[in-house]
Amino acid sequence: MVTLSKKVVAVSGSPRSGQPNQKSFTEKILDLFIQGMDPVDYKKFYPHKMNINYCRACLTCWFKTPGKCVFNDDMKILKQEIEEADVFILASPVYIDGFSAPVKAVLDRCFAMLDPFITVDKEGHCRHKRFKPREQVALLVSTCGFSEADNFNHIRHHFEALCKNFGWQNGGEILVPAGALGFIHGAYDDKYEAVKKAGKEFAEKGMVSYQKIQQISEEQIKADKYSEIVNSFFARLISRVKSGNG
Ligand SMILES: Cc1cc2nc3c(=O)[nH]c(=O)nc-3n(C[C@H](O)[C@H](O)[C@H](O)COP(=O)(O)O)c2cc1C
Structure with missing residues (x-):
């Protein structure tokens, strides 16, 4: 086992994560x-679970107190942790085809990490430099409720844009579809093993291979079969709730 000596910071962005009585599949x-x-x-x-205000676009962090937000909230701590990380992991379930609201709130507040002056990158594209530039690798972890891997398309594109705009090296995307299978004992054991191996591979090589990413996000079950399983579970759940046993 290779032990990674770098500073790793993760944002666990499912509202179900970190709760004793609820289980977040993304956090798993x-x-x-x-x-x-x-x-x-x-x-x-x-x-x-943190006190993080939404960015209010006052631009104080750009023009009045460069790099410093007007809000004196928990983002002060989180921003510093993200800035000092060698490896940053963004974990979010797919919510209405995008990141969860807590994750989006954090990302918007990362605006204060960017210098207002626009530079043009090698591809001729506008970017902001970072106030405190640093070599960093970022990874995306996500799960979704539908069975097809294409449900990650939007957040994958978003993540790729974030990597370019924050100067992160994309270290890999760990995307597991058909989240309901996570509740069926044994259904995802192979995926879980592949995810652990991807973590090990990252520690050894500094990135997750395309092959491993494909293996993890590969559809486990066809939409017809999956919808049958999920719908019958939902029907049972609704009748349990109706009968007062839910
Ligand atoms: C508000 C909300 C929006 C969702 N939107 C989508 C969606 O657009 N596509 C999808 O495949 N799953 C969607 N899902 C399902 C979640 O992505 C899926 O259940 C995920 O595994 C939940 O992760 P968690 O247990 O870590 O919260 C949505 C769930 C919620 C609560």
């Missing part, structure tokens, strides 16, 4: 990846 995948990675310096943050 994040935790398995971390288990494989085995970092010595690791911190996980739950933005929904």
